[in-house]
Amino acid sequence: MKLILAGSTGHLATEIIRQALPNPAITSLICLARRNTTLPPNTSSGPNLSKFENKFKSVICSNFTSYSEDVKKELEGAGGCICRLIAVTPAKLNTMPFEETRKICQDYAAYGIETMAPLASTTKPFRFIYVSGVNAERDQAKKPWILGEYSLMRGKTESLILSHAASSNNTIQACVAKPGLIDVPGLDSFTAGIGKTILRTVVGLPKVDVRQISACLVDQAVKGFEKETLLNEDLVRIGEMLLADQENETS
Numbered sequence: 001m002k003l004i005l006a007g008s009t010g011h012l013a014t015e016i017i018r019q020a021l022p023n024p025a026i027t028s029l030i031c032l033a034r035r036n037t038t039l040p041p042n043t044s045s046g047p048n049l050s051k052f053e054n055k056f057k058s059v060i061c062s063n064f065t066s067y068s069e070d071v072k073k074e075l076e077g078a079g080g081c082i083c084r085l086i087a088v089t090p091a092k093l094n095t096m097p098f099e100e101t102r103k104i105c106q107d108y109a110a111y112g113i114e115t116m117a118p119l120a121s122t123t124k125p126f127r128f129i130y131v132s133g134v135n136a137e138r139d140q141a142k143k144p145w146i147l148g149e150y151s152l153m154r155g156k157t158e159s160l161i162l163s164h165a166a167s168s169n170n171t172i173q174a175c176v177a178k179p180g181l182i183d184v185p186g187l188d189s190f191t192a193g194i195g196k197t198i199l200r201t202v203v204g205l206p207k208v209d210v211r212q213i214s215a216c217l218v219d220q221a222v223k224g225f226e227k228e229t230l231l232n233e234d235l236v237r238i239g240e241m242l243l244a245d246q247e248n249e250t251s
């Protein structure tokens, strides 16, 4: 199966690439981003990723609301899924006007599902995973007290993706993943670590380890969705189970 990872240069994407490449069900991994995606460095416990280099392709896209013909060609025949990770995370909200954030988080995702699904393999429904966040609010009448406008915009995007799939006559299946804070061991700076601790303790955000969420998303992309919305607790539960199975197999 050909898997497309859109937004392949980010923190979560790097771990998804590490876990997707050794997966025998994935025959081709298209890494779509505005800049070159490189093979992640090997970890001490993981396999040597250069063994799977032939499955890996970096595709640069300069416009995420109008793909060039060359980009479309690379996306053709995706048998299963796109895992969509392009976003402006709350930590970067202050770096641009909100309208730009909305365009990146919402317009790019809506254009992505509309454009990629017709290019996919026609033998099976096209699977689309949209990675959102625990605080995204679909009910536009309920503005959360923290990151209100951002949470409503991300919730509206979830609804857009799900309703696009619902009206596709089962040619598209969509899933929304709603992680809390994603823990990337060894990567967070001291300041980011303090910020995350405050968010966990004061705001009560749940957390998920980057390996757990990545294992879960790769598995759901390959085998199909357990449910339409995967909450943080689902991502932890499924990811933990898959990682424990992998450890048992190797020991």
Ligand SMILES: NC(=O)c1ccc[n+]([C@@H]2O[C@H](COP(=O)([O-])OP(=O)(O)OC[C@H]3O[C@@H](n4cnc5c(N)ncnc54)[C@H](OP(=O)(O)O)[C@@H]3O)[C@@H](O)[C@H]2O)c1
Residues within 6 Å of the ligand: 006, 007, 008, 009, 010, 011, 012, 013, 033, 034, 035, 064, 084, 085, 086, 087, 088, 089, 104, 131, 132, 133, 134, 179, 180, 181, 182, 183
């Ligand atoms: N990190 C968390 O704790 C957390 C928690 C909950 C939900 N999430 C969600 O999980 C997903 C992945 O998060 P992450 O932490 O891996 O994010 P990240 O490291 O910031 O990566 C975001 C990705 O989006 C791309 N992107 C951003 N602006 C873009 C633009 N204008 N045009 C094209 N691409 C653009 C980035 O490309 P460049 O590398 O070129 O900038 C990168 O590939 C996001 O949907 C995020 O909202 C994250």
